[in-house]
Amino acid sequence: MNPGGVGFANGGSLVKEVVYDRETILTRVGELAREIEGVYSAEDRLLLVGVLKGAFIFLSDLARALRIPAQIDFISVSSYGDGQVSSGRVRIEQHPRMPVEGRNVLLVEDIVDSGITLDQVVSLLLEWGAATVETCALLHKRIASPDHEPRFVGFDAPNVFLVGYGLDHAEDFRHLPYIASL
Numbered sequence: 001m002n003p004g005g006v007g008f009a010n011g012g013s014l015v016k017e018v019v020y021d022r023e024t025i026l027t028r029v030g031e032l033a034r035e036i037e038g039v040y041s042a043e044d045r046l047l048l049v050g051v052l053k054g055a056f057i058f059l060s061d062l063a064r065a066l067r068i069p070a071q072i073d074f075i076s077v078s079s080y081g082d083g084q085v086s087s088g089r090v091r092i093e094q095h096p097r098m099p100v101e102g103r104n105v106l107l108v109e110d111i112v113d114s115g116i117t118l119d120q121v122v123s124l125l126l127e128w129g130a131a132t133v134e135t136c137a138l139l140h141k142r143i144a145s146p147d148h149e150p151r152f153v154g155f156d157a158p159n160v161f162l163v164g165y166g167l168d169h170a171e172d173f174r175h176l177p178y179i180a181s182l
């Protein structure tokens with residue numbers, strides 16, 4: 001066993017190269033938290049909605065970096081199946097458990113690729129009566145221009161298949177503490 005080591009991360013499946021190491025990610029997550037605190041105050045009763053599964057690690061680090069009160073919920077959507085190419089459609093698998101009506105929602109996404117997930121989920125949150133909806137995306141490939149551009153972006157990411165820190169390929173690699181290319 002060589003847990004966590006590049007090249008041995010997933011039972012022999014190899015990652016090609018570390019693109020963002022853990023320290024780089026955590027530094028940027030702290031900066032994003034400061035940016036978010038510049039926009040929201042305690043009175044806004046911020047509701048963080050993480051997009052499962054990919055955003056679960058990013059959301060947990062971001063929430064702990066925030067110095068304003070926030071509540072947390074999740075929405076589960078699926079667009080890619082087990083392949084590397086977007087199917088072009090988003091399926092809602094689990095709605096947020098809390099009512100979003102009247103809330104200031106910050107949607108927390110791991111990556112904007114085609115932008116389809118972001119656009120569809122933001123539209124849904126607005127349909128469900130959220131007072132405001134902004135998005136914080138850790139990674140943005142800048143290959144699409146979503147109707148609802150994320151207000152907070154961690155990194156402009158290279159257009160390669162990325163895994164780790166929540167991102168998967170066929171459900172593997174999510175547990176890696178860094179982001180790597182395949």
Ligand code: PRP
Pocket residue numbers: 051052053054055077078079080081086109110111112113114115116117118167168
């Ligand atoms: C991935 C990722 C984003 C979405 C981005 O989710 O986590 O939510 O795709 O792609 P898009 O901009 O082309 O819509 P995925 O559907 O693979 O599910 P997962 O989060 O459970 O891995």
